[in-house]
Amino acid sequence: MAQSEVQEESEKKGLNFVEEEVFNDLKAGKNGGRLSTRFPPEPNGYLHIGHAKAICMDFGVAEKFGGTCNLRFDDTNPVKEDVEYVDSIREDIHWLGFDWGNREYYASDYFPQLFDLAVRLIKEGKAYVDDQTSEEIAAQKGTPGTPGQESPYRNRSVEENLDLFMRMNAGEFDEGARVLRAKIDMASPNMHFRDPIMYRIIKTPHHRTGTTWKVYPMYDFAHGQSDYFEGVTHSICTLEFVVHRPLYEYFVKELADESYCPRQIEFNRLNLTYTVMSKRKLLQLVKEGLVAGWDDPRMPTISGMRRRGYTPQSIRNFIDTIGYTKYEALNSISLLEHAVRDDLNRVATRGMAVVNPLKVVITNYPEDKVETVTMENNPEDPESGVHEMPFSRTIFIERDDFMENPPKKFFRLAPGTEVRLKGAYIIKCDEVVKDSEGNIVELRCSYDPDTLSGMAGAARKVKGTLHWVSAQHAVDAEVRLYDRLFDVENPAAETERDFREMLNPESLVVVQGVKVEPFIARNAEAGAKFQFQRVGYFTPDADSTPEHLVFNRTIALKDTWEKVQKKS
Numbered sequence: 409m410a411q412s413e414v415q416e417e418s419e420k421k422g423l424n425f426v427e428e429e430v431f432n433d434l435k436a437g438k439n440g441g442r443l444s445t446r447f448p449p450e451p452n453g454y455l456h457i458g459h460a461k462a463i464c465m466d467f468g469v470a471e472k473f474g475g476t477c478n479l480r481f482d483d484t485n486p487v488k489e490d491v492e493y494v495d496s497i498r499e500d501i502h503w504l505g506f507d508w509g510n511r512e513y514y515a516s517d518y519f520p521q522l523f524d525l526a527v528r529l530i531k532e533g534k535a536y537v538d539d540q541t542s543e544e545i546a547a548q549k550g551t552p553g554t555p556g557q558e559s560p561y562r563n564r565s566v567e568e569n570l571d572l573f574m575r576m577n578a579g580e581f582d583e584g585a586r587v588l589r590a591k592i593d594m595a596s597p598n599m600h601f602r603d604p605i606m607y608r609i610i611k612t613p614h615h616r617t618g619t620t621w622k623v624y625p626m627y628d629f630a631h632g633q634s635d636y637f638e639g640v641t642h643s644i645c646t647l648e649f650v651v652h653r654p655l656y657e658y659f660v661k662e663l664a665d666e667s668y669c670p671r672q673i674e675f676n677r678l679n680l681t682y683t684v685m686s687k688r689k690l691l692q693l694v695k696e697g698l699v700a701g702w703d704d705p706r707m708p709t710i711s712g713m714r715r716r717g718y719t720p721q722s723i724r725n726f727i728d729t730i731g732y733t734k735y736e737a738l739n740s741i742s743l744l745e746h747a748v749r750d751d752l753n754r755v756a757t758r759g760m761a762v763v764n765p766l767k768v769v770i771t772n773y774p775e776d777k778v779e780t781v782t783m784e785n786n787p788e789d790p791e792s793g794v795h796e797m798p799f800s801r802t803i804f805i806e807r808d809d810f811m812e813n814p815p816k817k818f819f820r821l822a823p824g825t826e827v828r829l830k831g832a833y834i835i836k837c838d839e840v841v842k843d844s845e846g847n848i849v850e851l852r853c854s855y856d857p858d859t860l861s862g863m864a865g866a867a868r869k870v871k872g873t874l875h876w877v878s879a880q881h882a883v884d885a886e887v888r889l890y891d892r893l894f895d896v897e898n899p900a901a902e903t904e905r906d907f908r909e910m911l912n913p914e915s916l917v918v919v920q921g922v923k924v925e926p927f928i929a930r931n932a933e934a935g936a937k938f939q940f941q942r943v944g945y946f947t948p949d950a951d952s953t954p955e956h957l958v959f960n961r962t963i964a965l966k967d968t969w970e971k972v973q974k975k976s
Contacts, residue, residue, distance in 0.1 A: 447477060457723065483614070503710065518633065555595035582609070587607060608626065632672075675733065706891075706893040717752075726744045752962065756939040762806050763940075765807065770854065778880070803878055803879055807848075810848070829874055833856060884957070891912060892915060945961070947962055
């Protein structure tokens with residue numbers, strides 16, 4: 409192998425197939441060696457993690473090869489679009505760590521050029537106005553094995569088509585009364601070539617252009633032309649657009665020449681278990697109040713994941729793990745959760761919180777004494793430092809950490825047994841206090857004063873270590889325990905059931921009266937990441953205030969869901 413070939417193979421190493429295609433085009437000098445991609449979201453909903461995969465590809469490939477990536481809003485349907493969605497999309501992309509500089513565009517920027525192109529195609533006999541209903545047009549399309557039927561309006565004169573198209577845009581006709589279609593081939597084996605609709609009448613005011621336009625371009629006509637107007641070299645999209653590619657190329661070549669022509673490349677979508685990605689279904693969940701909004705932490709939206717406490721790096725790591733291929737796959741949500749745990753383990757601050765508190769009185773500890781113990785902020789980060797935590801005679805432990813009649817190998821607290829309080833002393837349970845109904849309300853324990861962590865006596869070993877908080881200093885909080893939104897692995901495959909019937913009734917459990925240590929309460933700022941020791945990873949919710957602390961559980965410390973599913 410020649411040295412140049414060796415160097416090329418070395419440069420290609422580690423590239424996914426899309427990056428290889430881009431690499432080859434740049435090496436061949438296509439488009440003058442220029443690289444420009446775009447991310448083209450529709451502003452009709454919030455972005456979800458599937459869009460995050462596209463964002464990482466569109467912006468990532470531009471970064472890798474020294475190109476640029478535009479943000480272009482595909483705002484061709486004013487009925488469904490809103491400025492709220494535009495703002496949320498910008499925020500999500502920035503949060504993921506990408507930026508488009510001054511290259512923010514809109515399909516509506518090109519409405520005049522697109523309209524002029526449509527007029528040109530009419531004049532060239534390549535487009536016509538059809539008076540049929542959408543149902544009649546669909547019925548005439550035929551099947552992949554059966555040619556379609558030509559519209560009775562297909563052979564209108566150029567003059568009549570021009571007159572009608574201008575009157576369509578002047579608002580003379582009702583929505584649905586007429587459309588502009590490309591005149592291509594009603595017998596084409598590619599159904600998209602059977603005289604596709606280019607323009608339809610919409611009289612809803614546009615959020616940017618107001619009432620200027622009464623006709624709006626369809627995606628297949630607007631998308632490729634917008635790419636061309638922007639100088640996009642690589643239009644990277646998902647696999648469902650493979651069948652649209654010939655039409656993309658057909659329309660683009662009405663403008664392009666040998667010196668420059670955008671190229672469409674497709675990759676597989678991101679599909680997750682226990683999740684739906686349909687924007688229509690997600691909107692339904694929001695509108696019907698089945699979730700608390702687009703940013704509900706159970707939603708697969710980027711804003712929901714941000715509110716839940718996911719980190720942008722964990723999402724990017726997950727996308728790198730599953731990669732980009734040419735075939736569809738259903739990815740296990742456990743892979744995403746593993747990426748979240750892995751990153752949070754690296755960055756989350758450790759602290760103590762008791763979700764289901766049980767009172768413990770240490771009878772031989774002085775009543776008025778308070779001492780401080782030192783806790784690591786993050787053992788994974790030597791630079792994270794330490795913080796102090798108060799210890800007193802009365803503490804709270806987790807109710808699940810005590811059993812009156814424990815089974816074998818129960819290494820937590822039980823009558824007559826010892827455990828270590830993390831960062832503090834060894835205690836022994838001496839007495840169980842119950843109320844009149846037999847419920848355990850208090851444990852009375854004794855402590856060994858020579859066993860404080862970090863001192864010489866701490867060498868004495870016991871099998872169990874518990875987290876705790878001082879009752880005198882604990883701060884009350886609300887905790888929202890989130891789980892998977894659906895209890896069916898692949899809701900999209902359950903075609904005989906309404907997807908709302910598959911919602912997981914345990915996807916949100918709200919717990920009041922949680923006890924957190926003062927350090928957590930003082931640092932419960934927006935975006936903070938905590939590991940509640942032995943409980944899970946948590947973040948302050950958007951609803952949280954200093955007077956009413958609210959924490960979302962981002963994720964448990966271990967994946968218990970998969971084990972439960974396997975057993976069942």
